[in-house]
Amino acid sequence: MSESGSDGGKWLDAHYDPVASLYTFSSCVDLADLSGDGESRLVVGDLGSGSSGMKLKVFRGTALMSESTLLDLPAGLVAFFMDLHEPRIPAVAVASGPCIYVYKNLRPYFKFTLPSLEVNTLEQDVWQQVREGQIDPPTLKEMLESIRMKADVPLSVRSLRFLSLDTSDMGEYVQLHKQQPIRRQTVITCIGTLKKSTADEDGVSCLVIGTECSDVYILDPEAFIVLYKMSLPAAPTLMDVTGQYDVEFRITVACRNGNIYILRRESDKPKYCIELASHPVGLVRVGKIVVVGCADESLQGFTQKGKKLWRIVLPAPIITMAAMDLPTRGFQAVLVGLANCEVQLYREKNLLSTIKTPDVVTSICFGRYGREDGTLIMTTKGGGLMVKILKRTAVFDDRDSSAGPPLAQSVRLNVPKKTKLYVDQTLRERENGLAMHRAFQMDLSRLRLAAAKAYVKALESSLTPMSSSLTEPLKMNAVVQGLGPSFKLTLNVQNTAACRPVMNLAVSFLYDENLYRMRNPYMRIPLLVPGLIYPIETFVECTSDRGISDIIKVFILTKGRSSPLLTAHINMPVSEGLTLN
Amino acid sequence: MGLFDKLAGWLGLKKEVNVLCLGLDNSGKTTIINQLKPTNAQAQDIVPTIGFSIEKFKTSSLSFTVFDMSGQGRYRNLWEHYYKEGQAIIFVIDSADKLRMVVAKEELDTLLNHPDIKHRRIPILFFANKMDVRDALSSVKVSQLLCLENIKDKPWHICATNALKGEGLQEGVDWLQDQIKTMRT
Ligand SMILES: Nc1nc2c(ncn2[C@@H]2O[C@H](COP(=O)(O)OP(=O)(O)O)[C@@H](O)[C@H]2O)c(=O)[nH]1
Ligand SMILES: [Mg+2]
Numbered sequence: 041m042s043e044s045g046s047d048g049g050k051w052l053d054a055h056y057d058p059v060a061s062l063y064t065f066s067s068c069v070d071l072a073d074l075s076g077d078g079e080s081r082l083v084v085g086d087l088g089s090g091s092s093g094m095k096l097k098v099f100r101g102t103a104l105m106s107e108s109t110l111l112d113l114p115a116g117l118v119a120f121f122m123d124l125h126e127p128r129i130p131a132v133a134v135a136s137g138p139c140i141y142v143y144k145n146l147r148p149y150f151k152f153t154l155p156s157l158e159v160n161t162l163e164q165d166v167w168q169q170v171r172e173g174q175i176d177p178p179t180l181k182e183m184l185e186s187i188r189m190k191a192d193v194p195l196s197v198r199s200l201r202f203l204s205l206d207t208s209d210m211g212e213y214v215q216l217h218k219q220q221p222i223r224r225q226t227v228i229t230c231i232g233t234l235k236k237s238t239a240d241e242d243g244v245s246c247l248v249i250g251t252e253c254s255d256v257y258i259l260d261p262e263a264f265i266v267l268y269k270m271s272l273p274a275a276p277t278l279m280d281v282t283g284q285y286d287v288e289f290r291i292t293v294a295c296r297n298g299n300i301y302i303l304r305r306e307s308d309k310p311k312y313c314i315e316l317a318s319h320p321v322g323l324v325r326v327g328k329i330v331v332v333g334c335a336d337e338s339l340q341g342f343t344q345k346g347k348k349l350w351r352i353v354l355p356a357p358i359i360t361m362a363a364m365d366l367p368t369r370g371f372q373a374v375l376v377g378l379a380n381c382e383v384q385l386y387r388e389k390n391l392l393s394t395i396k397t398p399d400v401v402t403s404i405c406f407g408r409y410g411r412e413d414g415t416l417i418m419t420t421k422g423g424g425l426m427v428k429i430l431k432r433t434a435v436f437d438d439r440d441s442s443a444g445p446p447l448a449q450s451v452r453l454n455v456p457k458k459t460k461l462y463v464d465q466t467l468r469e470r471e472n473g474l475a476m477h478r479a480f481q482m483d484l485s486r487l488r489l490a491a492a493k494a495y496v497k498a499l500e501s502s503l504t505p506m507s508s509s510l511t512e513p514l515k516m517n518a519v520v521q522g523l524g525p526s527f528k529l530t531l532n533v534q535n536t537a538a539c540r541p542v543m544n545l546a547v548s549f550l551y552d553e554n555l556y557r558m559r560n561p562y563m564r565i566p567l568l569v570p571g572l573i574y575p576i577e578t579f580v581e582c583t584s585d586r587g588i589s590d591i592i593k594v595f596i597l598t599k600g601r602s603s604p605l606l607t608a609h610i611n612m613p614v615s616e617g618l619t620l621n
Numbered sequence: 622m623g624l625f626d627k628l629a630g631w632l633g634l635k636k637e638v639n640v641l642c643l644g645l646d647n648s649g650k651t652t653i654i655n656q657l658k659p660t661n662a663q664a665q666d667i668v669p670t671i672g673f674s675i676e677k678f679k680t681s682s683l684s685f686t687v688f689d690m691s692g693q694g695r696y697r698n699l700w701e702h703y704y705k706e707g708q709a710i711i712f713v714i715d716s717a718d719k720l721r722m723v724v725a726k727e728e729l730d731t732l733l734n735h736p737d738i739k740h741r742r743i744p745i746l747f748f749a750n751k752m753d754v755r756d757a758l759s760s761v762k763v764s765q766l767l768c769l770e771n772i773k774d775k776p777w778h779i780c781a782t783n784a785l786k787g788e789g790l791q792e793g794v795d796w797l798q799d800q801i802k803t804m805r806t
Binding site: 052053054055101102103409410411412427429431432433 | 645646647718719720721722723724727728731756
């Protein structure tokens with residue numbers, strides 16, 4: 041019972057039974073207060089494994105409360121109020137094959153069979169002849185095959201099965217079936233509910249069923265007669281119903297031809313059509329938005345008139361989808377079970393949270409279970425049952441995952457108000473703009489002149505610490521160390537040429553001989569390899585104890601030239617110590 | 622005489638003790654409180670409390686404030702106002718509702734971490750109620766699922782009860798009485 045990290049601790053793990061042997065889809069799961077005690081039960085149409093073990097199972101809390109055998113694979117299951125009797129206990133309708141089995145108080149109550157379809161007259165004639173012994177099985181086969189090729193009314197299941205038999209089994213099959221009348225029946229592909237006349241939670245509902253032969257029927261819940269029949273261009277597979285039969289309703293169906301059709305009360309033909317680029321695998325309506333999951337790993341939103349609103353790409357193929365509706369908090373979103381063992385929660389196109397599951401989830405149902413309104417029930421591919429409860433403190437924030445202007449763009453900058461000073465200055469600048477510009481230009485010219493003069497002077501007297509000679513490009517700086525009276529003077533000389541060495545240089549010092557004494561005021565500089573820094577050291581003795589200092593001039597000289605290459609003025613520090621002699 | 626009346630009598634208390642009775646909806650709070658009320662005040666029919674309800678009543682020495690923590694926490698901030706005044710807590714758990722044990726734990730953790738409760742050494746009495754229901758969890762199992770052993774800084778006690786018959790309530794009330802006595806001395 042720990043919190044999983046990826047969903048941000050929004051769900052409490054109430055129950056997980058990995059071996060519940062529940063094999064089902066979202067269309068066969070519902071939640072309903074089947075005992076009228078305020079505690080909702082989980083009703084599941086279990087498909088079992090293989091062709092056996094189909095069961096109607098009811099769970100209460102963590103325990104299986106009851107189970108009963110189903111005769112055929114369930115295609116859909118809904119709980120609905122079929123009458124106004126007290127106490128208000130809903131019935132359960134299980135659609136399988138051509139029938140709807142209605143259970144009340146968990147006991148079989150009524151069986152509704154779809155009206156049979158028109159039988160091909162030629163087919164009927166052929167079987168009539170068989171009955172009269174006029175044709176043998178091989179001729180029957182031939183004739184049925186030719187009917188199948190060109191007839192507009194398809195063959196019955198009996199004839200189709202006959203055609204698939206081996207020649208040796210045909211005789212026996214004909215003997216067994218020839219006396220019974222031929223019937224053609226369709227099967228139910230999806231089921232939904234439609235409130236009859238009130239939108240109340242416990243209002244009486246009609247059943248809405250979609251069939252393999254592309255029809256949609258609305259059934260009266262009490263008399264079980266067909267109230268309304270509508271036709272579609274293809275067989276429906278997924279269905280959503282909203283509204284009330286007596287007022288206005290809307291049936292949204294996803295069909296096997298890859299289209300979604302929207303049926304309205306006033307017409308028995310689809311009113312709107314959404315053509316999808318990929319086959320629909322999930323259909324959920326959230327308020328007025330139809331959310332469709334497609335086989336190309338996308339989730340798409342449409343208006344109820346079929347206008348496309350958005351499309352997002354999912355990280356994995358969709359296995360199942362369900363609505364998450366929490367009226368107490370006004371929260372509506374879509375849960376999408378993916379093949380990568382994740383269940384993602386989307387509000388419109390924004391991903392709100394992701395639940396990681398130990399197995400692929402095949403059915404999702406969200407609603408009130410037991411006494412808890414926000415319960416999420418999932419069953420897995422391996423037959424597991426998982427129950428999570430939404431924390432009462434959980435909040436989902438809408439992070440907009442789609443590309444667009446960043447959030448910071450809409451944040452207003454805190455620009456301070458214009459002060460009086462600011463306004464005055466602006467006015468002054470506006471009025472005296474010309475004079476200010478002229479003054480500025482004049483000062484700038486003066487500055488440039490002063491700089492140029494200083495530069496020329498420096499060049500003339502070789503005062504720069506950079507040599508301007510092209511053949512001997514040199515750089516020098518000087519460091520004085522010591523407190524006095526003895527100082528160490530280090531000159532760092534560098535040849536800045538790219539590859540040419542510099543030779544025949546010397547260094548000489550000029551200073552006041554009353555103040556300073558130098559060990560060697562003239563030194564030769566070795567060959568300077570380009571790039572390296574050569575430290576040239578000498579010692580200076582201050583001979584005065586009057587606490588004064590002077591400048592020492594350094595010259596770098598080259599053989600055969602009277603003017604120095606470089607000049608540096610060193611401001612000597614005042615000697616702090618006393619002369620020893 | 623109701624149980625708390627007796628308790629107050631033994632202690633000879635003058636001042637009231639404010640006891641908060643908390644727990645999920647349908648855990649049996651109303652039924653328990655009804656058993657503890659002075660005999661003449663005991664109501665016969667108990668309707669399940671829906672949404673938010675506060676019930677206050679007094680015996681000669683103890684004052685009760687009862688809350689239902691139900692629904693999606695819409696009223697949480699309302700009942701939290703009463704935490705400050707509480708000097709003892711009775712936390713009721715439906716031991717037959719295994720599915721919602723996590724919800725009870727979540728509510729308990731939220732309660733224990735509330736600033737008005739967290740740093741106070743107030744005694745907590747747990748009633749693992751509905752022990753008569755078939756398949757109900759034992760009080761040991763309930764305390765395991767709620768991780769009660771992690772409550773280190775408050776005295777606590779758990780007992781299995783059947784509020785319909787009043788079984789087990791006495792033991793809990795005796796414990797609470799001792800705690801209140803030591804608190805006062
Ligand atoms: N079997 C059983 N039922 C109980 C017990 N205590 C309370 N109940 C029932 O549980 C339901 C809810 O009780 P209630 O006191 O209204 O719970 P509250 O919502 O916490 O106030 C009522 O139907 C009570 O009769 C008990 O110990 N055993
Ligand atoms: Mg109550």
